[in-house]
Each structure stands twice: as C-alpha cells, then as structure tokens.
Amino acid sequence: MSPPVFNGEQYHMWAIKMKAFLRGQGLWQYVEENRQPTQLRQNPTLNQIRIFEEEAAKAPRALSCIHATVIDLVFTRIMACETAKEAWDKLREEFMGSDITKNMQVLNLRREFEMLRMQESKKVKEYVDRLMSVVNKFRLLGMEMTERRLVEKILLSLPKGFESKISSLEDSKDMSQITLTELVHALQAQEQRTLLRQEDTSEDAMMATHKGKSTQGNNRRACKQYGHIEKVCKNKGIQPPQQAQVGKIKCKVKRLNNSLSPLAMQLILAMKLG
Structure with missing residues (x-):
C-alpha cells in the first residue's frame, strides 16, 4: 500500500x-x-x-x-x-498548532457538542451525521468520546415525538448496554412508522374532501327558478302561476275543436292573460 x-x-x-x-x-x-x-x-x-x-x-x-x-x-x-x-x-x-491552540479548539468543539439538538423537521440520520462530525473532530485532536456518552447525548437531545420510543426502549432493553448502532436503528424505525402514518392520514383526508365535494355537487341541481337549489327549494316541482294559467287556457282553447279561427284564438288568449 x-x-x-x-x-x-x-x-x-x-x-x-x-x-x-x-x-x-x-x-x-x-x-x-x-x-x-x-x-x-x-x-x-x-x-x-x-x-x-x-x-x-x-x-x-x-x-x-x-x-x-x-x-x-x-x-x-x-x-x-x-x-x-x-x-x-x-x-x-x-x-x-501549540497546546494552547489545541485546547481552544477542544473547548469550542465541546461547546458545539453540548448545544446540538435535533430539530423536529430533521431526520435521525441528519442529526447523527452532524453529531459524529463534531465527535470526529474531537478524535482528530487526540480527545476520546465514548460510545456511552454519545448514546446519552442523543437520548437527551431528541424532540418530543420520540418520547414513546424511548420509553419502549427503556422497558425492553438495558439502556446502559445499548449500542449507538442499535439506538440509531430503533429511532429510524420509529421515524419511518410515523412518516407512514402521516401519509395515510393525508390520503384519508384528501379522499374525504373529494367525496364531500362530489356529494355537494350532486345535491346542488338547480330548479327552474333563478337562484334556487333543488334540494332546498320550497317551490320544487311547482310551476309558476303564469305558466300554469297559460296551460289551462291552452287546454280550454284546444277543446273548441278548431271551431275558431287562429286569429280569434290568439285574441282570446291575450285577453285572458291581460
């Protein structure tokens, strides 16, 4: 090599x-x-x-x-x-650099390490990668960071959404013996389940919204009067008075069996409506 x-x-x-x-x-x-x-x-x-x-x-x-x-x-x-x-x-x-410079670098890295927190919008892998970046800088300066310290740091800096998973781990495992790899895998599994539930909830909400709009559209058929909706219209199926009167007059005129001329029929109809 x-x-x-x-x-x-x-x-x-x-x-x-x-x-x-x-x-x-x-x-x-x-x-x-x-x-x-x-x-x-x-x-x-x-x-x-x-x-x-x-x-x-x-x-x-x-x-x-x-x-x-x-x-x-x-x-x-x-x-x-x-x-x-x-x-x-x-x-x-x-x-x-000198020992003084090295000590200053270690102090800054220690402060950065203690201030790190996982944000709600971030993924587990992104947070762990950022944390390990700081730890590796520690190690490059000759400082050691134990795996137990890393596990404690992650557990204490997780958002509230992982509290149930942490409680489950405490019930099922000896937290003093859990490795960094086991912890990360367990948190990623919890993160994946949460994401799937959110996707299912979003799909159900979209389907319910679409179904509601379809039902509303079917029930809002307009009747023959301006601005009326058939579902709530009190006059549904009722013809306007003028239209009904015209129908009755036409029936009476029809029964004359064409005994009157067309001009006479029009005059009679106009007089009735007037």
Whole structure:
C-alpha cells in the first residue's frame, strides 16, 4: 500500500493515516521514541550482524517515508531535520498548532457538542451525521468520546415525538448496554412508522374532501327558478302561476275543436292573460 500524501491541509487526517502506515511497516517506534538499535557485542555472529544492520536501517527509512509523503512545499519545513521523530514533531507543531491552540479548539468543539439538538423537521440520520462530525473532530485532536456518552447525548437531545420510543426502549432493553448502532436503528424505525402514518392520514383526508365535494355537487341541481337549489327549494316541482294559467287556457282553447279561427284564438288568449 502506498503511504498517504500530505499537501499542507487536513493534517489531522494525514497524521492518523501515516501513523497506521508506519506501524504496518514496523517503523512507528522510530518516529515516536527516536529508537536506536542496540550496539553489537564483541565478536558478533553473522546473524547478529545481519539483525543489527536491519535495525540500524529502520530509523533512516522512517525519515525517508516521511520525506516521501509530503509535497515539496511541506518538505522545505523539515528538510533540516535529521531524525524521523524530529521531522514528525516539526510537522505537528507547524500544522496542528501549540497546546494552547489545541485546547481552544477542544473547548469550542465541546461547546458545539453540548448545544446540538435535533430539530423536529430533521431526520435521525441528519442529526447523527452532524453529531459524529463534531465527535470526529474531537478524535482528530487526540480527545476520546465514548460510545456511552454519545448514546446519552442523543437520548437527551431528541424532540418530543420520540418520547414513546424511548420509553419502549427503556422497558425492553438495558439502556446502559445499548449500542449507538442499535439506538440509531430503533429511532429510524420509529421515524419511518410515523412518516407512514402521516401519509395515510393525508390520503384519508384528501379522499374525504373529494367525496364531500362530489356529494355537494350532486345535491346542488338547480330548479327552474333563478337562484334556487333543488334540494332546498320550497317551490320544487311547482310551476309558476303564469305558466300554469297559460296551460289551462291552452287546454280550454284546444277543446273548441278548431271551431275558431287562429286569429280569434290568439285574441282570446291575450285577453285572458291581460
């Protein structure tokens, strides 16, 4: 595996990767402790000479690994260092800052961690991702955050909608033993059930509204009088007086069996209506 390259940014990430790489190569102790090989005894054997030479080559090889994993601009900062430990400490001081700066960063992160709360409109995953982002910054600064502390933080910062789920978990599980993964999965399951119930309620409301409008539309058939509705119209089925009178006159005229001329019939009808 090729070692990680440091370009002057995200030193904390590079330091963690580089430390793992040096350990895999058996070289980290020469960076951390500036370890030196033990001196040969008098009249050493060939095997002792071979082991000594292999150990003696590890310290310069550790320094060479650090040189190979930084860009030229960063290399100029450590080019005068003669040991791997000296080069490592120089990079840490240059890019991570002093202990005072580190303590200020830790204080700010601790304040941000304590103030985090999950909003009603946010999802569980979004909140946990934001929380873990702060925790990872803690860890990059060498500070540890236990899983138990994370579980407590999540339980205390959830909105009221999760109170029933928390009570259920307390009844069914030992909360001092629950893992972060188990808690997140349980909260996401509760969140999904709540979302499905909300969708069902919305669909039922829409169907009820649509049904009400359809029924109202069917019952609002207009009668023959202006502005009247057939359902509530008191005159429903009753013809206007003038229309009924015209009908009676027409019947009487019809019974004359065409004994009068059309002109006479029109005159009679006009006189009755007048």
